[in-house]
Amino acid sequence: MPKIYNSLKGGHSYIYKHDILLLMQYNLMDGHLQANEKNFPIMAITAIYMRTKEEALNDKCELVRYDKEKFEELKNRLESKTSNMTQHNRKHRLIKKTLDEVFEKVKKLLPVNSHDPEFTGLRKHLQKFHQQTPVSQNVKYFENLVNVIDIILTDFDAFIDANPSLFRNGNDDKETLVVRLFDEVKCKHVFGYELMEELQRCGCNTVKLEEAIQAKDPTYSLLFQDVFKLLDGNPNIHFIAIPLPRTRKRAVWVPAIDGHYCISARDLVFEFVAWTVVKGLFQGASDEQRDNLMGILKGLRYLLDGYNNGYRMVLEADVKRIRKQIVDKCKAHGIAQPEHFKDIRRVIYCDTTEDGLKAELKYLGVDKVFPEILELADDVYTKPELKALRETDPYQTVENCQIQCIINRAGFTEFFVHSTTWFVR
Incomplete structure (x- = not known):
């Protein structure tokens, strides 16, 4: 389900224009037409339609008011038409009962995509469905497919024509x-x-x-x-x-203003720190290896300083460049995943205590690299300010302890520590 956002003033609902088409498809497959294997051909063909219609937005990021009732009406209308379709009100019949006939009929219903004017994507999808259920042996199924697609795209076209401002660049409201x-x-x-x-x-x-x-x-x-x-x-x-939505270790890209995407500078630094933990780069590391890797991470300080000075988001092209620089520096210092890499053991789920946590950190060999990590493990289950470190999956608690030590040693604490949750992004 695409995300709906609210305005601070008036509590109005907004949606990204490029998410509207996704919302239409989501609503379509959330009623009579369930998103299952049987209806996958419908999903695939409507996706081709959506990608073509999206071209009008030219990748520009814009928000527009979201009228829930308007989209509910479209959903209900389509559900009624597709569920009440009978053998007698079908516009399309298959005479030759071939794949080419199905292709030509569906092709006429779709707008032309400038990136695929020959409809090669459509043909590949239909060819796949044909291999699974040959047209000549499943005439009713393919006739039904063509007729349902006709109903859906006809109503989609009518909806787009009735609401042109939702599907093109620009905002006509000069007052807001x-x-x-x-x-x-x-x-x-x-x-x-x-x-x-x-x-x-x-x-x-x-x-x-x-x-x-x-x-x-x-x-x-x-x-x-x-x-x-x-x-x-x-x-x-x-x-x-x-x-800013986040997964466990990564942030989700957000649209910039010019068709590109960006990520929070804080999230980017956190991602690199978490990457060193996931790859086990500190496992059993010598003092020299630890210091070299910490030096590479400390070199990201400029991103956090930039965050404080207005540069809080980093463009995708810069992220790729920074990632390459870090990988190259690691190679230059001979830093790589250890030959005998150790993953966190499932036993941690059976012993969610200070002793269990410390035992796992010792098993990973990070207690020698970060001696202070055992003291941190002692405090995780007792100190209120470390609540965020322990109220997670036990597996993640082991990782979080390592991440916290790295953040502390790198001098990044002020950017990631909150007075009530201690360890946040």
Whole structure:
């Protein structure tokens, strides 16, 4: 289910335009047409349709008001039509009963994708379905497929035609500015250039803002509390709260303003620290190996300093460059996953105590590398401020102890420690 975001003012719901098509497909397969193996051909063909329609957005990131009732009506209408389809109201019949006939009929229903004008993707999908269930032996199935696709795409086309502003670049509302507000534990911030684009679009004065962000890179962001000092008058701005989603060790990419993607600088540094733990690079390391690897990680300090100075997001191209630099430095110092790499044992699930945690850290050989880690393990289950370290999967607790030691030694504590949860991103 695509994410729906809320504005700080008025509690209005917003959605990324490029997620609307995904939402339409999600709603389609969440009713009468279940997302199962039987309906996979429908999912595959509608996905081709969605990718083609998405071309109109030119990869630009835009938020738009989300009208739940409007999408529910489309969902209910499609569910009614597809579930009530009978043998008598089918428009399409298979005469030749061949794969080519099915291909030509479906092809006529789809818009032309500039990246695949010959519909090779469609043919591959149909060929796969044909191999599993030959057309000549399953005429009713393929006739049903063509007719259902016709119903779906006809209603999708009608919905898009009735709501053109949802499916093209640009915002026609000159009275309301829509600006993303990235909501992190440490701070709330907005892209300076994204704010300026919206102010200019609505004819607002941008002199103060231009002075503040001149000569800054596109990813430069402003603290939320500083934004209002740079505004003239009282423009109607809807700040859309965008929490930065995270998996266990990685952040999720968020769209930048120009079709690229970016990641939080803090999350990027955390990801590199977690990577060294997952790869076991500190397991049984000598003092020299430990110090060399810590030196590489400490070299990422500039990203965190940049975070404090407005550069809180890192573009994908820069992330790739930084990753390559780290890998190259590790190779230059002979740092690699140990030959006898040890994974965390399942026994940790049977002994979730200080002793069990310390035993596992010793087994991994990180107690000699980080002598302070055993003291940390003693405190994990007793000190309230270490709550975040212990209230996880036991496997993750073992990793978290190592990550915390690395963060402390690297001097990154101020960027990752919170007064109530201790270890956060």
